[in-house]
Amino acid sequence: MTATALAPTFAPAAPATSDASADPRHRVLDLTLRDARSAYALAASCVEVYKAADDPGFLDEAPVIAHELPLTVRRHLNSARRDEATQVTVIRGNVVERAALGAIPGHGSEADTEASQVYDTLLVLYAALLGDITGRATQQPGRADWVGLFALGDEVRVPVLDGHWNAHPDDSLTDVVVPTGAVCFVDNRDVAHGRRSFRAGSDGADHRLRRVDVVRDLPRTRVD
Known part of the structure; x- marks a missing residue:
């Protein structure tokens, strides 16, 4: 595969006043x-x-190659990694060619x-700037520190639940807007992410997310 084979287009960046930037704990970078x-x-x-992305x-x-990413991206993700107050970090405006992707497969x-x-x-590559990547097939017991999502279809809203809720979880639930071409990382140590019910469209390309799980300290996930 070559870069030209996909004839890339660019997802327009969402305005700075979108839902994701309304909360100071949600950081947004528009590429x-x-x-x-x-x-x-x-x-x-x-x-x-x-x-393939899962090639050993x-x-x-990946952690070495990731340092060839644009400086703005490296600064943005390094800030999210170091700042304990950041719950969600978003990178908008990535290249997406939906026509080349085709319809959503019928099975995972x-x-x-x-x-x-x-x-x-x-x-x-983005995730490697936050920590170590774990795959679903090899992930050890314990949840990921960061959950990364890449929206390749239509805009999605990722519900995040503040980790400090008690008897009224709905009061702590916030929707993070993830437009087409955006990557969203949720700090899974402080908030929990979920999914609301949705009705799929007729074009077969509306709800398409890619996912990666990240841990800050891979050795601690090892089973003795």
């Missing part, structure tokens, strides 16, 4: 066109070498397509 292209090109070059060689190298086992690899790879 410039130049930075979006640079991040996409880096991910595409990784696909050329490693073919790529997962080993069919979701890993050739066209999806560049987005999975970019999500892993």
Whole structure:
């Protein structure tokens, strides 16, 4: 796969006054066109070498390669990693070519397509700046510190529940807007993320999320 094979387009950045930026605990970065292209090109070059985002060689190298991402991205995610008050961090305006992705597969086992690899790879590169990536098949007991989501379909709202709720969880529930082309990382130590019910559209491309789980300290997840 090459960067030109997907004929990339760019998801327009949402306005700075969107839901995600209303809460000071939710940090948002709107990529410039130049930075979006640079991040996409880096991910595409990784696909050329490693073919798949879950390639063990790529997962080993991702924390190093991630430092070739645009400086604005590295600063944004480093701030989220260091700031205990940040509950959600969002990167908007990434390259997405929905036509190349096609319709949503009927089963999760069919979701890993050739066209999806560049987005999975970019999500892993972003995640590598926050910690160590764990996959569902190999994840050890205990929940992830960060849950990362990449919206490749229509805008979605990710409900997050403040970790300090008690008898009235609805009072602590906030929807984080994740537009097409946005990556959202939820700090799973402080808040819990969920999903509301939704009605799928007729085009088969409205609700499409890619996910990655991240831990800050991989050795602590090891089973003795």
